[in-house]
Amino acid sequence: MRWTDILDIAMALDEAHPDVDVAHIRFTDLHRWVVELPAFADDPEKSSERALEAIQMAWLAERE
Template sequence: MSHFEPPINWNDHEDIAMKLYERFGDDFTEAKIYRIRFTDLLEWVLAIPRFEGTKEQSTEGHLEMIQSAWVYEWRDNQK
């Protein structure tokens, strides 16, 4: 039985961070996450299944929030 997952948009920073952590796991440490180029991060976010935002809607603020949320997600999984 599959459950319905709503679409993901730019404001869903925590959901995006979880998807990125699911994809990359511990390949990226906190320091590495903060060094990711925004061009790479943008492409990875756009590749998330059910992500409905567009490249044009992306802002530096969104990408910074996603980076921070990803760091918290990574930290939570180190315990």
């Protein structure tokens, strides 16, 4: 997975962190969780606030 794989990342995070209140997560935690995903293979430094926000919104939608 790469930073642009928003939906795949959101689904993987939902499986890895089912008890997280997605609406109230810190981007620092979100960044760490994305980078820790086994299938994640992108440069951790290439993230942006925009990418993290998109991942959070997709994760919220995945929960609904």
